[in-house]
Amino acid sequence: MNNLVYLDHAATTPVHPRVLEEMLPYFTEHYGNPSSVYSLAQETRGAVEGARQGVADVVGASPRDIVFTSGGTESDNAAIRGVVWALRKHGDHIVTSAVEHHAIIDTCHQLEKLGFKLTVVPVDSYGMVRVEDVEKAITDKTVLVTIMMANNEMGTIQPIADIGALLKEMSKGKPRKVLFHTDAVQAAGALDIKVNKLGVDFLSLSAHKYYGPKGTGVLYIRRGVNFLPPQSGGGQERNRRAGTENVPGIVGCAAALKLADEKREAYLKHCVPLRDRLIQGVLSIGEGVHLTGHPTDRLPNSASFYFDNIEGESILLSLDFEGVAASSGSACTSASLEPSHVLLAMGIPAEQAHGSLRLTLGWDNDEAQVDHVLGVLPGIVNRLKAMSPLVHQ
Amino acid sequence: MYSDLVMDHFRNPRNVGTIEDADGVGNVGNPVCGDVMQMMIKVKENRIEDIKFQTMGCGAAIATSSISTEMVMGKTLDEARELSNKAVAEALGGLPPAKMHCSNLAADAIHLALDDYKSKHKN
Ligand SMILES: Cc1ncc(COP(=O)(O)O)c(C=O)c1O
Ligand code: FES
Numbered sequence: 001m002n003n004l005v006y007l008d009h010a011a012t013t014p015v016h017p018r019v020l021e022e023m024l025p026y027f028t029e030h031y032g033n034p035s036s037v038y039s040l041a042q043e044t045r046g047a048v049e050g051a052r053q054g055v056a057d058v059v060g061a062s063p064r065d066i067v068f069t070s071g072g073t074e075s076d077n078a079a080i081r082g083v084v085w086a087l088r089k090h091g092d093h094i095v096t097s098a099v100e101h102h103a104i105i106d107t108c109h110q111l112e113k114l115g116f117k118l119t120v121v122p123v124d125s126y127g128m129v130r131v132e133d134v135e136k137a138i139t140d141k142t143v144l145v146t147i148m149m150a151n152n153e154m155g156t157i158q159p160i161a162d163i164g165a166l167l168k169e170m171s172k173g174k175p176r177k178v179l180f181h182t183d184a185v186q187a188a189g190a191l192d193i194k195v196n197k198l199g200v201d202f203l204s205l206s207a208h209k210y211y212g213p214k215g216t217g218v219l220y221i222r223r224g225v226n227f228l229p230p231q232s233g234g235g236q237e238r239n240r241r242a243g244t245e246n247v248p249g250i251v252g253c254a255a256a257l258k259l260a261d262e263k264r265e266a267y268l269k270h271c272v273p274l275r276d277r278l279i280q281g282v283l284s285i286g287e288g289v290h291l292t293g294h295p296t297d298r299l300p301n302s303a304s305f306y307f308d309n310i311e312g313e314s315i316l317l318s319l320d321f322e323g324v325a326a327s328s329g330s331a332c333t334s335a336s337l338e339p340s341h342v343l344l345a346m347g348i349p350a351e352q353a354h355g356s357l358r359l360t361l362g363w364d365n366d367e368a369q370v371d372h373v374l375g376v377l378p379g380i381v382n383r384l385k386a387m388s389p390l391v392h393q
Numbered sequence: 394m395y396s397d398l399v400m401d402h403f404r405n406p407r408n409v410g411t412i413e414d415a416d417g418v419g420n421v422g423n424p425v426c427g428d429v430m431q432m433m434i435k436v437k438e439n440r441i442e443d444i445k446f447q448t449m450g451c452g453a454a455i456a457t458s459s460i461s462t463e464m465v466m467g468k469t470l471d472e473a474r475e476l477s478n479k480a481v482a483e484a485l486g487g488l489p490p491a492k493m494h495c496s497n498l499a500a501d502a503i504h505l506a507l508d509d510y511k512s513k514h515k516n
Pocket of ligand 1: 012148150151183208
């Protein structure tokens with residue numbers, strides 16, 4: 001067993017050695033600017049276009065629909081801002097869900113302050129969006145629906161293909177289709193992210209969530225849709241994302257995605273039994289522990305919980321002593337000192353969201369590590385409960 | 394993120410628990426993050442003879458509870474009242490800026506326990 005039991009793969013993953021190997025020549029050897037004409041540059045241009053083809057294959061698109069970005073946050077921002085500014089003569093209404101990542105939520109709220117209209121559709125107690133609620137939210141003024149594919153805090157998978165089909169159906173006889181963006185940052189490597197199956201016009205990816213480098217990502221943009229690039233400059237990425245390409249990053253981003261996609265089935269085989277062992281084991285600690293998110297429609301690597309009457313950061317610190325790295329949506333662990341909006345949206349009261357714990361698995365975990373966690377967690381929970389004034393009142 | 398001393402108090406908190414026939418009890422909830430703390434004191438000859446705490450909160454909240462019980466144990470009631478959240482944070486070798494509010498809990502809970510004692514022993 002490794003010394004560190006890393007159970008925070010939803011936060012980030014290590015770069016796969018094969019991915020790193022592919023990236024390395026582009027730092028010192030093939031360093032040419034892909035926009036230049038000499039042969040040194042042709043080498044890097046070729047690498048970038050090869051990477052673009054690789055990503056296009058995984059998402060089932062043409063390479064010209066793929067834009068490389070600095071990660072999930074940028075892709076999310078670009079998709080939303082790019083659509084609403086491009087279409088503002090036609091409409092001003094955005095629809096999103098209550099469980100999105102801050103890259104989406106905060107962007108939408110900022111646009112709301114700037115005068116756009118926003119509808120945040122609720123989720124059920126499993127954190128799932130209902131397609132009917134999306135349908136009800138759409139008006140003649142709606143330009144964009146943005147709903148994540150799978151949630152980073154509690155793993156629930158959203159019915160993206162159903163929403164995609166709904167929007168397509170609703171566009172019949174209309175002058176313009178409501179555009180559909182999905183944040184697939186947590187889904188890549190775990191779920192099928194073929195854009196036509198999903199019926200999405202935009203899709204965001206972030207390489208560091210699938211064993212690629214941090215600070216690199218992808219935005220898929222369906223050909224022909226309205227998009228006003230938020231970033232202008234030297235015209236790179238077909239004018240949709242200006243700035244000299246992060247060549248090693250792009251190479252790594254694509255290599256990692258390709259690898260993750262090839263190993264997707266093996267990944268499920270690896271993660272699902274560990275996840276289910278973890279969930280069963282943690283729930284059997286006894287009273288006052290609850291699963292968050294959907295019991296089955298959830299990411300293969302995600303096990304998330306809350307405990308009554310104890311606080312999340314104190315669980316994380318205690319786990320850290322036992323060599324386990326995990327995360328929590330507790331108010332005390334957030335910069336804003338507010339409990340996770342995702343847990344609140346599922347109807348979990350703030351006091352209970354306070355005791356949340358997220359364990360997210362990856363390739364480096366094994367059964368012995370899961371059993372280590374299951375071995376130490378009951379003691380931690382009992383010790384913190386014994387210290388809690390709420391337990392004894 | 395936390396100093397070694399904070400972690401020591403978090404791992405081995407001093408004076409955790411309750412006092413059956415406490416002379417004063419202070420309960421506080423942290424309005425900032427929603428954490429709760431309880432302090433119980435036993436008073437003898439105008440001194441804090443025993444003090445116990447229970448806390449549901451972050452590492453800083455547990456560590457500040459723990460060290461503040463040590464800081465007032467055996468002190469006169471007037472001396473105990475002097476305890477400030479700043480002194481508690483300093484005794485721990487400092488707290489991260491975002492965690493300074495947690496140290497309010499401990500000092501407030503002790504002050505409330507002293508108030509409770511005073512209101513029960515007006516004579
Ligand atoms: C669902 C989701 N969207 C967006 C992001 C942001 O991605 P990045 O860290 O690449 O900016 C994350 C990562 O935290 C995420 O989990
Ligand atoms: S008690 Fe909540 S942040 Fe410290």
